[in-house]
Amino acid sequence: xxxxxxxxxxxxxxxxxxxxxxxxxxxxxxxxxxxxxxxxxxxxxxxxxxxxxxxxxxxxxxxxxxxxxxxxxxxxxxxxxxxxxxxxxxxxxxxxxxxxxxxxxxxxxxxxxxxxxxxxxxxxxxxxxxxxxxxxxxxxxxxxxxxxxxxxxxxxxxxxxxxxxxxxxxxxxxxxxxxxxxxxxxxxxxxxxxxxxxxxxxxxxxxxxxxxxxxxxxxxxxxxxxxxxxxxxxxxxxxxxxxxxxxxxxxxxxxxxxxxxxxxxxxxxxxxxxxxxxxxxxxxxxxxxxxxxxxxxxxxxxxxxxxxxxxxxxxxxxxxxxxxxxxxxxxxxxxxxxxxxxxxxxxxxxxxxxxxxxxxxxxxxxxxxxxxxxxxxxxxxxxxxxxxxxxxxxxxxxxxxxxx
Numbered sequence: 001x002x003x004x005x006x007x008x009x010x011x012x013x014x015x016x017x018x019x020x021x022x023x024x025x026x027x028x029x030x031x032x033x034x035x036x037x038x039x040x041x042x043x044x045x046x047x048x049x050x051x052x053x054x055x056x057x058x059x060x061x062x063x064x065x066x067x068x069x070x071x072x073x074x075x076x077x078x079x080x081x082x083x084x085x086x087x088x089x090x091x092x093x094x095x096x097x098x099x100x101x102x103x104x105x106x107x108x109x110x111x112x113x114x115x116x117x118x119x120x121x122x123x124x125x126x127x128x129x130x131x132x133x134x135x136x137x138x139x140x141x142x143x144x145x146x147x148x149x150x151x152x153x154x155x156x157x158x159x160x161x162x163x164x165x166x167x168x169x170x171x172x173x174x175x176x177x178x179x180x181x182x183x184x185x186x187x188x189x190x191x192x193x194x195x196x197x198x199x200x201x202x203x204x205x206x207x208x209x210x211x212x213x214x215x216x217x218x219x220x221x222x223x224x225x226x227x228x229x230x231x232x233x234x235x236x237x238x239x240x241x242x243x244x245x246x247x248x249x250x251x252x253x254x255x256x257x258x259x260x261x262x263x264x265x266x267x268x269x270x271x272x273x274x275x276x277x278x279x280x281x282x283x284x285x286x287x288x289x290x291x292x293x294x295x296x297x298x299x300x301x302x303x304x305x306x307x308x309x310x311x312x313x314x315x316x317x318x319x320x321x322x323x324x325x326x327x328x329x330x331x332x333x334x335x336x337x338x339x340x341x342x343x344x345x346x347x348x349x350x351x352x353x354x355x356x357x358x359x360x361x362x363x364x365x366x367x368x369x370x371x372x373x374x375x376x377x378x379x380x381x382x383x384x385x386x387x388x389x390x391x392x393x394x395x396x397x398x399x400x401x402x403x404x
Contacts, residue, residue, distance in 0.1 A: 036400055036402055037401045038350070038365075039086075039087060041398050042398075043391060043394040044091070044093065044094050044396075044397070045393065045394055046071050046394055047071040047073075048071065052392045052393075053390035053393075054390070055105065055120075056374040057107045058376045059110045061111035061115075061137065062111075062380060063137065064084070065083035065084075065085070066080055066135065067081050068097070068107045070105065070106075075099075075101060076105070078097045078099075078120065079094040079096055083397065087386045091139075097133075097141070098146070100122075105157045105160075106157070107160070108120065108332065110162040110378075115134055115136055116136075117192065119160050120160055121158055121173070127153075128156070128157060130149040130150040130153060131146035131148055131149060132149050132162070132171055134196045148198070149190045149198055150190055158175050159175045159330050163215065165219060165220070167244035168191055168192050168193050170190075170214055170221045172212060172214055174211035175210035184328050186204055186209075187205040187206040187207075187209045188203065188204060188211070189202065189204075189211075189214075190203075191242075200246050203246060203248075205240065206225035209225060209262075209263060213263055213266060217268040217270075221242040221243075222241050223239070223242075224238065224239045225238065226238070226254075226261040229256060231260065232280065233259070234259065234279075236253075236255055239275070239295065239299055241299075253293065253295065254301075257279070258283065262278045262279060262280065262328045262329075263277075263329050264276060265333065265334045268337065273295040274294055274335055274337070275292060275293045275294075276290065276310075276335040277289075277292065279291060280315075280326055286315055287312045290312075290346050291309050291310060292310055292353065293306075293307050302357070303357045308357065310344060311349065330374075331345075331375045331376070332375070332376045334346070334377065336378065336379040337381055338381060338382075339381040341402065345377055347371055348365060348366065350400065370389065373390040375388070385399070386398075386399055
């Protein structure tokens with residue numbers, strides 16, 4: 001009799017539960033104006049190139065987007081999927097971009113007018129190269145073979161970044177992501193012309209870092225970095241502006257800091273730069289911090305010559321022996337201009353910051369994005385931002401929307 005009773009109870013309770021669910025949906029409040037909303041997650045099956053997918057990159061153009069990732073172990077391939085403007089994948093299983101028998105590491109991509117430019121580290125037994133390729137909006141390769149951006153870069157398999165302006169793209173690389181460790185070295189770069197060809201020779205961008213903290217105001221590329229003075233303290237923070245022909249100028253931003261500044265990220269909204277800093281403080285409890293500055297087009301600090309604290313969290317006691325692990329974060333595009341606010345993505349939250357420097361209500365991301373996995377963020381400046389990240393054996397996509 002017990003199975004029969006259980007069946008009757010299930011048939012009786014199911015309509016009640018459904019009705020309760022309907023009532024719950026009916027009274028759910030609409031998002032408040034000016035808030036941000038995290039959309040549903042879309043997943044694309046993928047084969048991990050380690051215990052999880054190590055490298056994911058996304059870019060959003062005026063009418064479409066592309067997500068790119070590496071997969072497949074020691075003979076890693078590069079695959080991609082087209083994205084609609086709301087972030088949902090147009091290619092449910094992903095499509096093959098490159099399979100040349102080499103090991104591919106650290107993909108990066110950015111929108112370039114109505115095209116996309118992707119770059120990565122190509123690894124063979126003889127040498128390691130930085131290569132790039134152009135794609136149209138449908139993901140079709142516009143180059144018969146990848147363009148060599150930098151030949152024989154040494155023993156490292158560096159993090160790679162791509163940032164595109166109206167005139168061309170800047171490909172950057174620096175650091176070593178092998179075996180889960182980051183051996184931080186000089187950041188180098190090469191300018192690609194609008195035809196996708198390397199213009200000149202590679203040049204030094206920053207003395208230390210991993211190479212993906214670059215922004216653009218559509219004419220110039222920009223990054224910020226600080227010289228290390230001693231453990232727990234940085235020298236002056238400077239902004240470096242790089243023209244499309246590779247000519248660089250520097251502007252001082254901050255004098256020497258009591259914090260140790262690591263990775264920086266840049267975003268431009270048409271009138272001002274937003275500079276996100278990842279630093280390490282040794283005063284009191286050892287902590288990893290996110291700070292920000294706003295700078296006008298001439299390089300002058302807005303809101304005072306200090307960096308505002310956004311988030312602080314303790315780090316393991318091992319940090320004094322390996323501080324670079326907590327100062328240089330390989331995740332790409334951690335701040336974007338979404339057309340309304342600067343959106344900052346830390347390890348724990350999405351934080352909107354207005355053009356007046358005011359910090360709005362944050363959204364905790366622990367329930368949305370897995371920590372320590374590959375994450376990439378891109379926005380077309382239309383109130384919507386697309387986040388791509390790894391989910392063990394899948395590439396995951398979410399849209400982040402501003403509520404008007």
